[in-house]
Amino acid sequence: MNLNQLQKAVERHFAAGPAAVGDPTALAVFHEFRAALERGDVRSAAPDSATATGWKVNVWVKQGILLGFRLGVLEDYSSGSFSLVDKSTFPPRRFGVNDGVRVVPGGSAVRSGAYIARGVVCMPPMYVNVGAYVDDGTMVDSHALVGSCAQIGKRVHLSAAAQIGGVLEPVNASPVILEDDALIGGNCGVYEGTVVQSGAVLAAGTILTRGTPVYDLVNGTVLRATDELPLIIPRDAVVVPGSRAVTRGNGQEWGLSLYCPVIVKYRDDKTSLSTALEELLR
Ligand SMILES: CC(C)(COP(=O)(O)OP(=O)(O)OC[C@H]1O[C@@H](n2cnc3c(N)ncnc32)[C@H](O)[C@@H]1OP(=O)(O)O)[C@@H](O)C(=O)NCCC(=O)NCCS
Numbered sequence: 215m216n217l218n219q220l221q222k223a224v225e226r227h228f229a230a231g232p233a234a235v236g237d238p239t240a241l242a243v244f245h246e247f248r249a250a251l252e253r254g255d256v257r258s259a260a261p262d263s264a265t266a267t268g269w270k271v272n273v274w275v276k277q278g279i280l281l282g283f284r285l286g287v288l289e290d291y292s293s294g295s296f297s298l299v300d301k302s303t304f305p306p307r308r309f310g311v312n313d314g315v316r317v318v319p320g321g322s323a324v325r326s327g328a329y330i331a332r333g334v335v336c337m338p339p340m341y342v343n344v345g346a347y348v349d350d351g352t353m354v355d356s357h358a359l360v361g362s363c364a365q366i367g368k369r370v371h372l373s374a375a376a377q378i379g380g381v382l383e384p385v386n387a388s389p390v391i392l393e394d395d396a397l398i399g400g401n402c403g404v405y406e407g408t409v410v411q412s413g414a415v416l417a418a419g420t421i422l423t424r425g426t427p428v429y430d431l432v433n434g435t436v437l438r439a440t441d442e443l444p445l446i447i448p449r450d451a452v453v454v455p456g457s458r459a460v461t462r463g464n465g466q467e468w469g470l471s472l473y474c475p476v477i478v479k480y481r482d483d484k485t486s487l488s489t490a491l492e493e494l495l496r
Pocket residue numbers: 355373374398399400401415416417418452453454455478479482484485486488489
């Protein structure tokens with residue numbers, strides 16, 4: 215099946231609803247679709263310069279993943295003294311030396327239907343969920359989560375405990391996207407379809423959601439998500455966690471402030487020095 219035919223078949227079986235359950239053709243289509251996801255041939259979102267975010271959401275890919283949940287039954291994947299149970303359609307992925315992916319021993323898992331490019335390093339424990347796309351040379355550090363359908367570019371550094379939220383439903387919603395060379399500091403959280411453009415740096419502890427306004431000190435603007443667009447962190451922005459005073463009501467009276475990410479500058483030589491990875495570790 216070429217990709218066009220695969221798309222049509224996925225859409226047809228997804229539209230069939232519960233009638234697809236038990237249909238061997240639907241399961242065969244799903245398996246073909248899942249293999250295409252793991253090869254990186256299909257993605258839940260792909261670069262598209264014609265759109266305002268620079269990315270186009272592929273609704274049918276998300277439908278294919280949801281089809282897999284519908285078709286799967288619970289299966290026991292237990293190993294040794296560990297109990298592991300998941301849908302039969304999403305067994306944990308296995309990697310070999312020829313895949314060129316380093317999965318360091320110690321409690322990590324990559325769910326099937328995720329694409330992991332050559333040269334990716336996975337430090338334990340970490341988890342990559344279905345539909346995620348992790349491109350060449352990216353480092354997924356300990357306790358990092360790559361949520362469902364998240365799109366992670368080349369040479370991204372997901373530092374320890376960085377949480378990249380999953381966006382599976384609604385099917386037309388954008389997944390979280392981290393473009394090439396982004397640095398996501400330790401304990402960051404990027405959720406709800408936020409786009410971090412290439413080269414941007416999130417200092418440790420920065421949290422971004424659809425509802426989080428981001429104050430750009432350099433350009434004097436406040437960045438927000440809108441009904442049509444997710445929050446977009448501009449290329450090369452350096453974002454640090456800050457706070458802003460509440461200026462009305464009880465919050466003002468009580469002297470409260472709210473969490474507030476701040477763009478303090480755009481990447482310079484010092485930032486590149488601060489974020490350089492030790493090449494020998496690769
Ligand atoms: C953002 C970061 C990369 C620093 O970048 P940088 O370009 O060297 O930043 P600078 O030191 O020039 O700082 C620029 C401004 O931001 C402030 N700033 C920098 N890092 C900050 C932080 N984490 N929180 C709050 N403010 C911060 C600085 O004080 C400075 O403001 P000032 O000029 O008013 O003093 C660094 O702070 C960081 O968070 N690195 C990631 C660390 C990490 O998570 N490692 C994980 C390894 S697993």
